[in-house]
Amino acid sequence: MMEQALYVSNALLWIAVLALAALVFALVRQIGVLYERVAPAGALMLAGGPKVGEAAPRFALDDVFGRATTLGGDDPERRQTLLLFVSPTCPVCKTLLPVAKSLAAREPRPRLVFASDGQEDHVAFVRKHALDAYPYVVSTELGLAHQVGKLPHAVLWDARGIVRAKGLVNSREHLESLFEAMDRGVASIQEYVSRAGGSR
């Protein structure tokens, strides 16, 4: 009799423990989804470098293939410029390269320029990821002028050379948020969200 009671009690407890564990697991998953929705999807803006609304610093550089590349100032073809700071040793940068290329192919077809520095084999990097069609400049001064701290860092300026959006970009959403911020005339998606939040 007693033994049977213990069996029943034990089985019941196991069921209860498993049900509670499943609940905890499900709650953690839900919290994860919430974070994804709530967290600002925009590129993280870091202090330093030319601010949004200021002119991008002018540079005349030769890229890794010796092609003359000018950065900043009026663009003769009236294009926006997306300057993406990358490095051959940064894994996130690699995942972002095809994204940047697809954004550059989208109307109104911004000019895409890659920038890097350091002693790595940049030509091999360009070949491996088929970036030959875009200027790829290696310049420590350019990185210093934009005060690039973390990679991949992107700066977007308009046809007149005025910085419209910039920030640390880790995903397609971040990179797209730069264009979104420019179209909406705000410095960053975070600013847009906080404005919207204020009027709510």
Place this chain on the structure above:
Amino acid sequence: MALSLDPALAIALRTGLALLFAAAAAHKLRDFGAFRDALEGYRLLPPRALGLFACGLIAAELATAGALVLSEQGGPAAAALLGLYSAAIALNLARGLREIDCGCFGPALRQPLSLALVLRNLGLISLAGVCALQVGSRALAPLDALTIAAGVALGALVHGAVNGLIANAPRLRALRGA
């Protein structure tokens, strides 16, 4: 009397750890490129050795899972593998390289390195250590089937919840800082 482990507990522990390693190998195989990139991010290996080492790790995980199920030698192998991962994480934490993908739970749960990951691994290592204890002899009763099955399920759920919490922590920090 020497410290010995109840056979039902031993079976549950070994099955749970075997499932853990099999799942780890499966997510690495499913997206081998992402695993290789994560491994590269650790900056511990020359680029040429990466592919070979990545294959080696997956093979080691599968072998460990098999050893846990089939023999009693799986515990030390599991502890060694987890120790290797923890050392790699701890080394990069020590040199300040925490903003890399840990590659721990596959590309779906991308996250930076943290001390919590090392502590989680230490917990798993101690479980693997318990596996290596002398297993006592006792005839298994029908109720043990429930203990083993429910124990393994409980372990999987708690492990999943802990991983979820660890993965959420940097997002929470980002929200607080924003």
